[in-house]
Amino acid sequence: MKKISQVLNWLSSLKIAILLLLLIAISCAAGTLIPQQESDQFYYDNFNKYPFLGIINGNIVLLFELDHVYTSFWFLFLLIWLGLALAVCSFRRQLPILKSAWKWIDYKSPRQIAKLSIAQSIETNNYSESLEKIKINLKKQGWNIKETDGRIAARQGVAGRLGPILIHLGMILLMIGATYGSLNGKTIEKFLAPGRSIDLLNNNEEKGLTIELQKFQIERDPQGRAEQYRSIVNVIEPNGDNQFKEISVNYPLRYKGLTLYQADWSLAAITIQIEKSPKLQIPIEPIPELGEQVWGTIIPTKKDGKDPILVTVDSEIGPVSIYNSDGTLITKLSTNKEAKVKDTLIKIINIVPSSGLLLKHDPGVPFVYTSFAIILIGGSLSIISTKKIWVLHEKEKSMIYIGGLSNRNLSGLSKELPKFIRFLEN
Template sequence: MKKISQVLNWLSSLKIAILLLLLIAVSCAAGTFIPQQESDQFYYDNFNKNPLLGIINGNILLLLEFNHVYTSFWFLFLLIWLGLALAVCSFRRQLPILKSALNWIDYKSPRQIAKLAIAKTIVTNNYSVSLEKVKINLKKQGWDIKETNGRIAARKGVIGRLGPILIHLGMILLMIGATYGSLNGKTIEKFLAPGRSIDLLNNNEEKGLTIELQSFQIERDPQGRAEQYRSIVNVIDPNGINQSKEISVNYPLRYKGITLYQADWSLAAITIKIENSPQLQIPIEPIPALGEQVWGTIIPTKKDGKEPILLTVESELGPVNIYDSDGTLLRQLNTNKAEKVKETLIKITSIIPSSGLLLKRDPGVPLVYTSFAIVLIGGSLSIISTKKIWILHEKEKSIIYIGGLSNRNLSGLSKELPEFISFLEN
């Protein structure tokens, strides 16, 4: 039993809790700095040549699971350890403190009063009248009173002792919710062109919700830089219920446990007409070799597939740059304007953007939000100081003894005592 008690004391020590919080904070910072959930090759390419801190290359990074910090075994172990430490601390320390605060203590001798943090001695000619005045005054100011054989015990702010317990409970729920969400949550990132949709599967691998992009708009500043992206999406239930809503950056859609974010934008296709052909919708792909935001495709200008040209574009507003096979810029085409390229009439009808949608399903969110509320309530209660006052008298000496203590803001209680004493002296 002694060894178990020592282990529990070690688990619930403040130093261990602070150390765990520091380790978790450093781990979260690493998870923010290091890209998460990328392919193994990504980490080899980026960290083998330039190791993190000069020593952590791609192999070590993957071995230590820094590619998925928040679901790694060691990070979850830290969360479980901290949760256990908080639970042990609550049961072994905070609950007994609360229980002690709820119990009434009866001080029967002046010596006990004298040992308190604040103690005063008052001489009075009519102690019964003075004590009655004090009782009335304390009750008016919200103090709980208990009188035993002429001895008065008063307390105020006992609910403040509940604060630390609620903070511990909230933090434990936060870690449970975060862990549950990390292990059971799903994240899907898709680029959709207007009119396209994606089907989400339920837990039984059957068709669940359908997310359809109705329209997509990019708002740009006078210099042409993207400022905001807006999508109107239709969420269709398997039973046919359709809900339409606009989403934008920082304004997601929440529906039945799924959160849909407006995350990014891209270009999906170019609608083009060559000579007398019908309008052709040609998909375009990113070309990183030409720039960070450059999309393009290669098309032939002859029916036999000869004399290909490269079409590139940097925004949905155009223009479309047309290059020869040797990289020579042949022409820039604006939308809805037909011009000849290599003796072939080409018209760009439209440039179709695509919306980058991020779908997240995190079943731990209700627990996380609940934990925030509990921590806020606990923090607010912790501000309240618990104050206690004891008053007793000696008939033979016509002396009244008054003393008090407080878990915090002792100076505040010392300033209140003169007011009580003034009633005793009258």
């Protein structure tokens, strides 16, 4: 039994809790700096050549599960350990403190009063009248009073003792919500062109919601830089009911546990017409060799596929650059413009942008939000100081003794007691 008590004391010690918080903070920093949920080859390619912090290569990243920090065994172990430490601390320390604060203590001798943090005494000729004055004054100032055989016990701010317990409870609930969300949450990142959609599956692997992009718009400043992206999406229920919603950067859509973010933009296709052909919508892909935001494709100018040209573009407003097979720039065309390219008439109809949507389903969010509310309430209560005052009289010496203690702001209580004495002297 003694060994169990020692283990529990060690488990719930402040030093261990601080160490766990430090390790969790460092782990979260690593999870932020190291890209998460990428392929194994990604970490070999990027970290073997340039090790993280100079020592962590791709093999170490994968071995210690740094590629998925928040769902790794050791990170979840740290969260469980911290939660257990907080629970033990609450049951072994905070709950007894709360019970002690709610329990009325009856001091019967002046010697007990004298041992308190703050103590005063005053001589009185009519102790019953003085005690009554003190009792009335304490009640006016919001103190809870208990009187026993002419002795007065008063307390104020006992609810403040509930604060640390609520903070511990909120932190435990926060870790439960974060863990549950990490293990059961889903994240989908998808680029959609207008008219395209994403079908989401429910828990039974059946078709659930459908997210269809109706319209996508990029707002640019006078210099042509993208400032804001807006998407009009149609949220379609399995029964056919639908709702049109607008999302933009910093203004996501929250719908039945799903959060839809406007995350990025891209270019999906170029619509062109070659000679008298029908309008052709040709997909384009990023070409990082030509720049960070350059998209393009290769288009043959002859029916036999020979004499191809490279078509590139860097924004949805154009212009479209057309290059020869040797990389020589042939011409630049704006939308709804046409030109002869290698004896072939080519017309640019439009450039189709695509919206980068990030869909997150985190079942732990309600737990996390609830935990924040509990922590805020607990933090607010913790500010309240718990104060206690005892008053008793000694008939033989015609003396009244007043003493008190407080868990914080002891100086404030020390200024209150002289006020009671001056009140009696008036």
